[in-house]
Amino acid sequence: MSTNFPNRPSSPRLTRVEHTTFRVRPYDLAATLNSGQAFRWRPAGAGFEGVVGRRWTRLEPCAEGIRAETPAPVPDWDWLATYLQVGERLDTVLASFPNDPILADAVRHFPGLRLLRQDPWECLASFILSATKQIVQIRQMIGLLCARYGEPVPVPRGHAPEFAFPTAERLAQCTEAELRACKLGFRAPSLRAAAQSVAAGRPNLATLPSLELEEAREVLMALRGVGRKIADCVLLFAYGFPQAFPIDVWIERVLRRLYFPRRRVTPSGLRRFAGTHFGPRAGYAQQYLFHYIRTVDRQRSR
């Protein structure tokens, strides 16, 4: 990774923007940012704009890998390297997959699709909102929450205001009506309760990495509105538990129609299959299958 500080104090468009280039390949930025694991990225020019933690960030594919910029001084880029998981050896991940023509086809379509490593609270809150919602609507709910209850973050000169994801402490102060006004519907009480619990340190989200997968899952599922699926999303997308395998309606569709056509399999049967068939990095396989069924094979599958 090489870091450059722009020597152009009179930049016409941006002021005090810092940038860097991550040497990482392959990395399919579009597939990664659009595969339903994060909800705050939007296309802009040849790249994407979004907020990571308290930093507005712009990402763009380049020959070396990914070019990134942020409009404020940064002591280092570890926060973004971790978020993007640029140190992940994708060849090692793929080598752990079973010899499986379905999964192989998914990988062939998106050879640079990766898992992010997100902030636990933002990830937990986002997926509490995800219940029976389309991704575009999840983005809308989160957008409203950020604009109303998130702290403003530095943006380039002339750029519209951007906001951090609201903290658990801030959302804990919201009334249910205020949250419903962000179009949360029946998810409002769940988010409010989770915010109050997390703000009070029950649970302390920082302690979950020291737990085993099953223990961490139990902790998350103790929160109202957090079942097996949402817990597994947080365990995979925020904590990086490699065996967490969220099964939503799309993954269930993949498993039933492509892996078990003309056979009756119970939900627990599907979980057992997924837990053994896809190997030690099953969560990664899940992400390939999810994006594959939602893009390449969408019409045929629904």
Place this chain on the structure above:
DNA sequence: GTCCAGGAGCCAT
């Protein structure tokens, strides 16, 4: 108008 969305919780079998 009808069906469905990165579900969860509750209740009746």
Place this chain on the structure above:
DNA sequence: ATGGCTCATGGA
């Protein structure tokens, strides 16, 4: 254990 119902809201 399993199946059905309800919870909001808006896209397709």
